[in-house]
Structures are given as C-alpha cells and as structure tokens.
Amino acid sequence: MTNLLYSFTGLILFIFGFFALIVCAQPLRKILGCNVMATGIFLFLVATSYRADAAAIDPVPQAMVLTGIVVSVSVTAVALVLATSIRQASDPFIARRKKKAKGDARKKQ
Amino acid sequence: MVRRNEAKMNNRHQTKKRLSGLLWTLLLLTIFLAGLLIWTVLNIPRPLPSLSRETAEYLAMSGVNNPVTAVLLNFRGYDTMLEVMVFLLGAMTVWSITHAPFPARVANPSPVQATAVRLLTPLVCLIGGYLIWQGAYQTGGAFQGGAVLSAGVVLLLISDFIWVPRMHSLPLRLGMAVGPLLFVILAIWGVITEGSLLKLSPENAWAYLLFLEAGCGISIGLTLAAFFAGGRPLGDLREEPYKADQDDGEEG
C-alpha cells in the first residue's frame, strides 16, 4: 500500500513537471519543471522497490537515484547558465546598463 | 523610451487571460499520458525482482559495510566513474560559456557575516570529512559529504570575502580533477593487477574505496561550488581565448 501511494505520487509529479515544461513560457519555470520531473521519476523508482521490512532494502535503485540526483543538478546548472547568457545577450535593459558601466569605467581611466 | 518598452511587456503579458484551445488540447493529452502511466503501474507483475539478497551475500567481499556504498563504488563502479566524468564535463561546459559574475566590491560589509563564516567553515570541513569517511559503514559517502563541503565553499563565495572568487584557479582545477583521475587510475590498476577494468581485490578493496571516496568527495564539493559560481574563475582564467569585444561581467 505504501509503495503504491508513493509510486502514484512520483507519477503525478512527473506529469506536473512535464506539463510545466511544455506549457510555461519562462525558461526558469521550464527548468523547475525539469527538476520536478526528475524528482518524480526518482520517487517512483525507489517506491516501486520498497519492502516493508527495513532489513531487506534493495540498494541498487537507491544507488541509481543518487547518481540521478547528481546528474540532474549538473544538467540544471548548465541549463541555468545557458538561460542566463541568452537573457543577458538579448535583453535591451541589461545591455544598456552594461554599456553605461563600461563607459563609466573608461571615463574613470 | 524605457517606459514604452515596459508598456509593451505589460501588454504582451496581459493578453493571456483564459485557457486557449491549444492549452486545453495539451491538458487533455497530458491527462491521457497520466492515465496510460497509471495503468502501466497497476499492471507491474508482482512480486518484483530484488537484488537485496545478492548484495548481502557479496557485501563482505566489497570492502565496505554499507550496501548502498558497496553497490555505488564497487559493484556498479563503472556507472559512478562515468557519472563523475559527466559531472566534470558539466563544469567544463559552464566554464566555456561565461566567466563567473561576482561583484568587484562589497555592498554592505557586515561583521556578523564575517564571524559566522569564519566559525562555520572549519565545522563544515569537519562534518563533510566525517560524512565521507562514514560512508563505509553507515549512511554517508562521497556524494553526501561532498555536498556538505560544497555548501561550505558556496558560503565562502557569497560572503564578503572578495578575495575568494579571485584566488588562483590551480588548486580548484586540481581538486576538481582528483575524483575522475583516481577512478581512472583505479581502473587501470585493476587491469594491471587483476586483468579486468575496475576489478578490486577483496582484501585490499577497503583501502582503494577509502581513497576513492575521499578524492570523489573533494572533487564533488569543488565541482558543485563551481556550478554555483556559474563561470570561469576570475583569478587567472579571466581572459577569453578568442578576441571578443563584449563586456567583462559586472566589473567596473
């Protein structure tokens, strides 16, 4: 019963993240949706292998989920740096502020 | 001119008042996908195969007492080696995009923050090291201890010590490379002594895994902090290799 409940929770988290990934327009929200998707899959993986007695845990899915958490944080970091660079390269406010800052620095020299 | 751009952004956002037809279609497709997945989950054949018995059987040969660490570093060590290299590759990708945007001067210097960081950093090193060492016989390991170490380095990066992002980057790069390097050395050592990649002899496995966990913990901590920094180090890797006429961050 417990693992069925958590399996469904993981599944619905995956669906939420998937929906946010394809619907939301802001890049930060898409990346948040990716993370929620990944967390849902990890929960599903470990919940499916859950046994009631604590002595007979299956360590292989837990090791896979550990690897998965680390890889998902790595993918999130790369995606965030990409999104930040795109935003900084295409936003007129930021470009104007930076040009002003560079002009002030040149005038100070 | 600034007001005109802001008004255009406001108008673009205000047209999204009710759910359009496309959104309803996507919602229905997602609900259909959810139903499909739920039906699949309900039809998983039970009882599920489990590897707990085999792991408990071979645990004595792996050199550690924690089954998760044994699986992670010894039985499925190849996956962990590739994962640590993917980690390093992610850091290289982040470094190749931009250099770390850290401000040139302190905005509001605060003695409370400086004292707190000075008191917390040795504690973080102690707890991180203990978690790394504890992974052999209890809950813990390289990832958990490395994450705590990375939290300490992030604390140093966001505090008022502006010399931290401007340190020379050679210790950082060496620390980030230690984990994958140790894995590769261990893999080649396994080929030399036992004849197979990453094969650790059962009587010496505890020593190999101790060094491996320590190296991986340090490299995971530094790589996670490099992810937070978000770019190349400012100390000596400031210049871009190609001639570029762009700006150089928030300096100035």
Next chain:
Amino acid sequence: MDAGLTYIYTCFDIVLSAALLWLAWQLLRSTDIFKAIIFFICFGLLMSIAWVRMHAPDVALAEAAIGAGLTGPLFLAALRRMELGSRKERRIDGKEERSEDE
C-alpha cells in the same frame, strides 16, 4: 499495536504525498518566480522526509544537501543574474502589487 502503528504511518504517508503534490502544483502555477523557487526548496526538503520513509537514508541526505540545498541557491543566483530582481519583472503578467509589503 502493529495495526495502530501501520495506521499512523499510512496517515503520515497520505499527508506527506498530499503536501508534495500541492507544493509541486503551487511551484509551477504561481505567478511570482521567486515564490516558485522558495516552493521548490520546501519541496526538496519534504522529499527528503519521503526518502526516509522509503528506507533510503543515503538518498535523503543527498536530496537535502544537493537537491534542496544547492539547486535552490542555483536558481536564486540565476534569478539575480538575469536581473529579474524587481518584483514587477518576476511576475507573469508584469503587474506591480501595491497592497503587499516588500
């Protein structure tokens, strides 16, 4: 005694799953990005408790430290670097709310 304990565990599981689903819904459909990131950090911490319930303490430690404790500040740093600092720019519809305190 055992039946009572199982009943308490089941109630705890239901409340935890409901909280996880509600947090995920709120973080994806709230209008303010900053609120969404804070919800994400809370989501990571509750997920850490769920890992403990799954008899996976290693994953719980890793999720609390990496999933909530590092990915949250990653998002907050990206929010700051995109210069989405002002409250008006963070919202989907770009409206400034004058009734809330800053």
